[in-house]
Amino acid sequence: MLYNTLRQYEYLIAVAELRSLTEAARRLNVSQPSLSVAITRIEERLGTRLFLRRKGAPVEITPQGHRLLGRIRELLLLAEGIERSSDSPAPFVLGCFEDLAPLQLAKALDHLRGRFAEVSFEGAEGRFSDLAAALDEGRVDLAISYDVGFGARFERRVLKTILPVAFLTPDHPLARNETLTLQELAAHPLIFFSEELSEGFMTTLFEAMRLSPTVGHRVRSLEMMRSLAAHGAGIGISYSAPPSSLCYDGRPVATVPISTSDAATEIALIWPRLRDTDPAFLEVVAALETCLA
Known part of the structure; x- marks a missing residue:
């Protein structure tokens, strides 16, 4: 819980800059007695003496006061920056x-x-x-x-x-089909994306059709999926279909549309x-x- 407000910290900075409670009170538009009481309460809450105040003499800053006032200035600059940023349009x-x-x-x-x-x-x-x-x-x-x-x-x-596509090695028996269904794919090892939302979506889709696919690999990237499929490690399923028929390593990969209407997104x-x-x-x-x- 914060016991001191930004306004109270401004009191401290004004006193430190002007070295006078009277001048600081004038700048802050508060009475000098109320400013003096506020400074005392702040010092009590912080557990340290920030200023040495003597009647008829300039206010002196204690070593502890110098350390804390430096941090308070940083805090006030940060607060000013937050307010300025709310006025300027963000990209x-x-x-x-x-x-x-x-x-x-x-x-x-x-x-x-x-x-x-x-x-x-x-x-x-x-x-x-x-x-x-x-x-x-x-x-x-x-x-x-x-x-x-x-x-x-x-x-x-x-x-x-859109409907998803399947990635396969070109010599896979299913690669000759014009389209494929999820029922046909469920009988083969599949490659899913490892991200929770993506895999959860695909798993729910198969479960809704009462299918229990075997997931052979889980990958983070589309090109890793295509590469594994091109090397015969399984059949990848994705909603993204790059135009190239070659993987990054130059291996050819077949892309076959999936026609199952329930798979549309x-x-x-x-x-x-x-x-x-x-x-x-x-x-x-x-x-x-x-x-x-």
Whole structure:
């Protein structure tokens, strides 16, 4: 619990700068007796004597006072900085699910900067849990993401509905199919993303269809999933499908669409319900709908 207020700390700084209770009281627009009483109470709460006050002599600062006054000045500067920052416009941070970011984020930022020249825009990438936390904590204003794991505490504007794809080694028997179903895939070792929200979403999807898949590998990145699939370590399932048919190591990988309708999800613009949605924010949302839909 804080016993001293910032205003009381301003009393101390005024006395230290002017070395006079009378002059400090005049600057602070308080009476000299009330300032004297306030200083005494602050010293009692801090448990140390900050000033040596003698009638007819300038106020002297004790060694303990010098040490504490230095920290108090830092505290007041920090408080002033907080108030100044609330008056200056912060950049608008557009988050994006990291597998979508190479395809969507640069285009979206370019469109916004051209449409709203007076606003500063920044981009941020993250996995589902990263974006959810950043949105909740105000570090990201709006996110472009698959609507996976975002609960009822978020608002969204759907941009498009998509189905997942399967990554396989090109000589896998299923690679010759034009499309695949989750029922067909459940009979083979699968590769899931290791992130809790992503794996939980996929597990729930299979359970709803009364399927019990075998998860052979869990990975953090899309390219690791594609690489393992290309080397025959399992079949990867992802909602992101890079245009290249080669992995980073040059190995070919087959990409086959999954046709199971229950597996569909949306790419959406997502923001917290608790966020203030002023007209300027809604204009950004509308501009992104036009650009990305």
